Amino acid sequence: xxxxxxxxxxxxxxxxxxxxxxxxxVLPVMLLFILGIIDTGRFLWTNSTLYRSVEAAARCGAVxxxxxxxxxQIKSRAVAEAWGLSVDPSNFTVTTPAxxxxxxxxxxxxxxxxxxxxxxxxxxxxxNATACYPPVA
Numbered sequence: 001x002x003x004x005x006x007x008x009x010x011x012x013x014x015x016x017x018x019x020x021x022x023x024x025x026v027l028p029v030m031l032l033f034i035l036g037i038i039d040t041g042r043f044l045w046t047n048s049t050l051y052r053s054v055e056a057a058a059r060c061g062a063v064x065x066x067x068x069x070x071x072x073q074i075k076s077r078a079v080a081e082a083w084g085l086s087v088d089p090s091n092f093t094v095t096t097p098a099x100x101x102x103x104x105x106x107x108x109x110x111x112x113x114x115x116x117x118x119x120x121x122x123x124x125x126x127x128n129a130t131a132c133y134p135p136v137a
Contacts, residue, residue: 032113039113046085046109047127053081054092054103055131061094061101062133078103100134 057078060068068074075089087107095102111123 035113039111043109043111043125046107047129049082049085050087050105050107050127050129051131053078053083053085053087054105054129055133056081057092057094058101058103058131058133061103062135074101074103078105097132099132102130102132104128104130 057068057074060077061074068077071094072089074094075092078092079087079089085107087105091105091107093104095104105128107127107129109125109127111120111125
């Protein structure tokens with residue numbers, strides 16, 4: 001073994017720990033980034049599902065007067081249309097303003113990513129959705 005070969009071997013053996021240190025520094029940041037993407041997707045899905053449920057319930061109240069004749073039936077329809085969400089019927093309100101049948105909803109969304117409580121109080125956001133359909137003449 002020549003002198004230059006042994007010197008390269010010593011230099012290479014000193015760098016084995018660098019990979020572990022870099023991995024330990026980068027992994028938590030990457031996991032938070034991935035969890036943030038997942039939580040943002042959950043938030044957007046919940047928001048769009050809530051909007052779709054109030055729109056379907058308002059449309060049912062305006063168009064289908066047999067299945068959605070009362071406020072209770074319209075709220076039940078909204079709960080049924082909120083696929084994947086556990087929403088109580090009391091979270092929905094049904095009114096009849098000038099625009100027709102108006103259905104509104106509120107829902108508390110809780111983030112799962114750690115550290116969101118530093119930005120959002122208690123890690124929760126209240127989502128609101130409203131839809132109004134005119135009755136069919």
